[in-house]
Amino acid sequence: MSLPYFNCLIVDKFPYCYSKLNRVKYSRAHLFEVDIIILHKNLRLEDNSALFYGSLNQNYKIIYVYDSHYWSVDGRSPRQFSFLLDCLKEVQSNLKELNSSLEIFEGSYQDLSDFIEINYPQSKIHLNHSTDTSYYRNQISKFKDTFKGSTRLKVYEDFGIQTEHFNRDRWSFDWNKQMRKRLHDLPKSNLFDQSKDLMEFDCFLDRSKKNIQKGFQQGGTKAANRLLTSFFENRSEGYSKKMSSPHEAEESCSRLSPHIAFGSISIREIYQKLEAHYPQSNFKKDLYSFRKRLYWHCHFIQKLETEPAIEFNSMHSMCDDLRPLENKEFIDRWINGETGFPFMDACMLYLREKGWINFRMRAMIMSFASYNLWQPWQSTSPLLGELFVDYEPGIHIPQVQMQSGVTGINLPRIYSVNKQSSDQDPEAKWIKQIIPTLNDIDPKKIHSADLHTTYISPVVDLKESSKYARDTIWSIRKGDEFKKIARSVYHKHGSRKRS
Numbered sequence: 205m206s207l208p209y210f211n212c213l214i215v216d217k218f219p220y221c222y223s224k225l226n227r228v229k230y231s232r233a234h235l236f237e238v239d240i241i242i243l244h245k246n247l248r249l250e251d252n253s254a255l256f257y258g259s260l261n262q263n264y265k266i267i268y269v270y271d272s273h274y275w276s277v278d279g280r281s282p283r284q285f286s287f288l289l290d291c292l293k294e295v296q297s298n299l300k301e302l303n304s305s306l307e308i309f310e311g312s313y314q315d316l317s318d319f320i321e322i323n324y325p326q327s328k329i330h331l332n333h334s335t336d337t338s339y340y341r342n343q344i345s346k347f348k349d350t351f352k353g354s355t356r357l358k359v360y361e362d363f364g365i366q367t368e369h370f371n372r373d374r375w376s377f378d379w380n381k382q383m384r385k386r387l388h389d390l391p392k393s394n395l396f397d398q399s400k401d402l403m404e405f406d407c408f409l410d411r412s413k414k415n416i417q418k419g420f421q422q423g424g425t426k427a428a429n430r431l432l433t434s435f436f437e438n439r440s441e442g443y444s445k446k447m448s449s450p451h452e453a454e455e456s457c458s459r460l461s462p463h464i465a466f467g468s469i470s471i472r473e474i475y476q477k478l479e480a481h482y483p484q485s486n487f488k489k490d491l492y493s494f495r496k497r498l499y500w501h502c503h504f505i506q507k508l509e510t511e512p513a514i515e516f517n518s519m520h521s522m523c524d525d526l527r528p529l530e531n532k533e534f535i536d537r538w539i540n541g542e543t544g545f546p547f548m549d550a551c552m553l554y555l556r557e558k559g560w561i562n563f564r565m566r567a568m569i570m571s572f573a574s575y576n577l578w579q580p581w582q583s584t585s586p587l588l589g590e591l592f593v594d595y596e597p598g599i600h601i602p603q604v605q606m607q608s609g610v611t612g613i614n615l616p617r618i619y620s621v622n623k624q625s626s627d628q629d630p631e632a633k634w635i636k637q638i639i640p641t642l643n644d645i646d647p648k649k650i651h652s653a654d655l656h657t658t659y660i661s662p663v664v665d666l667k668e669s670s671k672y673a674r675d676t677i678w679s680i681r682k683g684d685e686f687k688k689i690a691r692s693v694y695h696k697h698g699s700r701k702r703s
């Protein structure tokens with residue numbers, strides 16, 4: 205479990221908590237047919253289906269559900285919560301102009317459905333679909349069941365994900381269609397002053413202050429737009445090459461990932477701004493790579509949406525027996541940046557400090573845990589997820605599986621830490637910045653982790669562990685049964701673009 209201390213801090217009930225509401229409000233039947241808009245991840249006013257449609261009658265309440273259990277499940281962490289608070293703060297400030305404000309419901313979705321049924325029995329409820337892990341999915345499924353058979357609950361599709369009529373063959377077509385749809389207008393103003401029968405946002409913010417972690421990326425739509433503009437105007441120059449190096453990528457990648465994950469900007473808005481900017485850009489090749497990644501974002505999330513069990517099981521069922529044993533010492537050294545391989549450790553220390561690292565290094569970090577340390581991905585994946593401000597289970601889990609060789613449909617790629625070290629940081633300047641104790645050491649020795657007593661001794665032998673991993677993975681991949689299962693994985697999850 206990721207955040208025991210976080211829970212302890214926030215577990216005491218808020219003054220306007222659900223149980224108190226039970227007493228204060230439950231006897232009162234609400235007269236108005238209010239629209240209730242529930243926010244989970246799409247934390248913006250622009251291009252927000254639930255907010256737009258929910259505001260049309262101009263008599264609406266906006267609720268963010270704070271469920272402390274959700275914030276303590278695998279992969280979640282205070283750095284993500286801090287980003288969320290930034291987004292909510294900005295939403296709250298913008299809502300004032302619409303004579304509206306955020307209210308916080310503390311509790312589960314089950315509690316929320318009871319609250320709505322008793323207090324707002326005639327309300328319509330508006331919610332954007334979110335692909336998330338099992339805890340949220342189960343909660344939301346029970347919530348939906350409460351309103352089954354009535355037309356009160358409206359759930360809106362989220363970006364390019366097929367939630368019904370799943371069909372991989374027309375996925376790409378649907379995605380493009382979704383991206384080209386007109387953006388929603390801003391929500392309409394509230395004509396009625398809504399009764400504040402839930403916790404006010406400022407009170408929630410005050411109570412949450414002790415959980416804020418500073419020093420990570422800033423949330424909110426303004427920050428997202430600033431990043432997008434600077435990326436289009438200059439930062440994207442050389443993006444397609446620079447994205448591989450951890451020190452160049454910090455500036456040259458869009459850095460929009462947490463904004464896309466929390467929805468402080470819609471992926472459709474990014475896509476449409478990209479299409480508008482593209483013809484006049486001097487960096488067309490780079491922006492073409494960026495566009496592909498917007499597509500991948502949804503392509504990956506679709507996998508978790510289609511098969512939620514991949515949160516726990518490998519996509520290829522024969523791969524779950526590969527790594528039966530967990531070595532706690534190996535995992536601790538890996539996640540704390542103490543493997544004895546300077547480049548690997550520098551990447552982990554950088555990620556711990558910044559809450560972000562580029563794709564190539566994420567892949568190498570995961571490959572090291574799964575191939576060289578031979579650890580089950582189910583044990584390492586949540587620990588890594590906690591470190592990302594942009595944690596998006598729908599991308600994270602399929603990527604983790606891909607870099608661990610357990611999908612059956614991607615060729616196993618074992619990254620060589622030593623090669624990445626000399627390719628991405630030939631002079632070892634970046635490594636030395638992060639691990640200053642290596643300042644006087646010859647870069648060659650750093651790349652080969654040949655450091656004897658000057659650094660932590662390597663946790664495994666790189667060559668031997670890579671060979672063991674390669675032999676073991678390929679020995680199961682050769683069989684007919686493996687290939688048969690792999691075909692069905694491809695049918696369900698494979699990109700048709702490659703076929």
Ligand SMILES: Cc1cc2nc3c(=O)[nH]c(=O)nc-3n(C[C@H](O)[C@H](O)[C@H](O)COP(=O)(O)OP(=O)(O)OC[C@H]3O[C@@H](n4cnc5c(N)ncnc54)[C@H](O)[C@@H]3O)c2cc1C
Pocket residue numbers: 447457458459460461462464465494497498500501502504561562563564566567570589592594595596597599600601603604607
């Ligand atoms: C093991 C592993 C775990 C990962 N976990 C996450 C995660 O939890 N959240 C997350 O957003 N990304 C994850 N990624 C994908 C990728 O590394 C990040 O999206 C990217 O580094 C974010 O930086 P950026 O916004 O500057 O990306 P850019 O290069 O500017 O790309 C723009 C956007 O495209 C999407 N994108 C980019 N690369 C990928 C990719 N390979 N697969 C799917 N979508 C992509 C993201 O939404 C990203 O914000 C993971 C990759 C690996 C190998």
